[in-house]
Amino acid sequence: MAAPGSPLAGLGGLPETALPAGVLDRLPASVPPPPWRLRARALMWVSRARPPLPAGSPLAARTLPVTVAALIDYLDSPVGPYREVFAAVLLRGLGLPRLHVPFIAVDSLPSLRAGREHWSLPKTLAGFDGDPRDRIEVRGEGWSVRAEAGPYGRWLPVVGAFRSVQAGRQAMVTVRGTGRPARVTVAATGPTLTGWLGTGRHAGFLTSGTLVVHPGRPGPASWLPGVRTGLGRPA
Numbered sequence: 001m002a003a004p005g006s007p008l009a010g011l012g013g014l015p016e017t018a019l020p021a022g023v024l025d026r027l028p029a030s031v032p033p034p035p036w037r038l039r040a041r042a043l044m045w046v047s048r049a050r051p052p053l054p055a056g057s058p059l060a061a062r063t064l065p066v067t068v069a070a071l072i073d074y075l076d077s078p079v080g081p082y083r084e085v086f087a088a089v090l091l092r093g094l095g096l097p098r099l100h101v102p103f104i105a106v107d108s109l110p111s112l113r114a115g116r117e118h119w120s121l122p123k124t125l126a127g128f129d130g131d132p133r134d135r136i137e138v139r140g141e142g143w144s145v146r147a148e149a150g151p152y153g154r155w156l157p158v159v160g161a162f163r164s165v166q167a168g169r170q171a172m173v174t175v176r177g178t179g180r181p182a183r184v185t186v187a188a189t190g191p192t193l194t195g196w197l198g199t200g201r202h203a204g205f206l207t208s209g210t211l212v213v214h215p216g217r218p219g220p221a222s223w224l225p226g227v228r229t230g231l232g233r234p235a
Contacts, residue, residue, distance in 0.1 A: 008113065011167065012054045013122025014102045015191040016143040023112070023125055031114040032078040034171070034215040041208040042072040043132040043149050045184040047198030051089050051102050059091065059100050059165070066090040067198055068099060069186075071132040071147055074111075082108030083128040085138045085145055087197050088164075097162040098170070103193065105140055119216045120166035133206055143190025145197065150183040151206050158207055169216040177209010 009024060011017075050065045069087040084106045088099035105126035106112055115121035130136035137146040158179040164171045184204035188197035 008116045011116060011120055011122040012057060013104070013124075014051065014054070016103055016140060016193055017105070017122040017124045018141070019124055020141050023109070026109055027113045028110050031110050031117065034118050034213055036078050036114075036213045038074050038211045038213070039076040039209075040072050040074045040211060041133060041206070042070050043136070043147060043182065043184060043204065043206055044068065044070040045147070045186065045198065045202040045204030047202050049196040049198055051087065051196050052192050053102055062091050063100070064090045064092060067196065069197060071136050071138070071145070073132050077111070079108060079110035079114065082106055082111050084111070085126065091165060098165050099162055100165045103197075105138065119164060119171050119213070120169050121164070143193050144188065145193065146187045148185045149204070149206060150185070151180050152183070153181045155180045158209060164216075166216070168218060171216040172214040174212045175209060177207055179205045179207040181205050
């Protein structure tokens with residue numbers, strides 16, 4: 001259980017990531033540490049939009065107008081099966097793509113704790129109905145996301161990696177599986193989601209495979225000046 005004053009409650013996500021009343025009291029006392037290996041299937045899409053990051057965020061000046069969003073069904077994980085929705089913004093920088101996630105929600109209390117504790121992800125709790133390979137709807141307190149997939153073409157191999165950048169931390173994520181192109185029809189509502197998550201039709205893809213999420217570590221200053229770690233030095 002986490003106390004209301006816990007650092008788990010203090011992550012700077014968008015308004016839709018506010019924790020519902022009583023959630024902190026229901027969290028498990030501990031969760032497995034990273035790396036996490038997860039088997040998943042997902043619907044992903046890309047839109048040209050930039051999220052309204054919290055006031056004072058050092059990442060605001062580094063964002064590109066590209067949002068990557070996904071609805072994911074984790075078939076297996078260190079805390080069991082669960083589902084997730086997230087929207088990430090692409091950051092400027094060389095090398096591997098770097099994504100910052102200001103909005104993310106799951107239907108698993110252990111996953112919620114792990115995301116906030118291990119990777120500084122502002123996970124909140126939501127209810128999921130449907131299948132990301134077809135049609136799915138997610139509802140949280142005061143917000144919703146609905147997506148429908150129109151797949152076409154062949155399944156092709158997918159291998160890649162990116163870095164998650166959160167609150168001065170970064171974590172490597174590797175992906176291996178298959179993907180198939182899709183047209184994705186999206187409808188989102190909420191204090192900020194209505195304006196930027198990408199309501200309408202977008203290019204995307206269905207994917208199935210395995211992810212490995214590595215431990216979060218302080219990030220180097222060379223590619224993101226101004227971000228500071230909890231150790232008091234540039235990340």
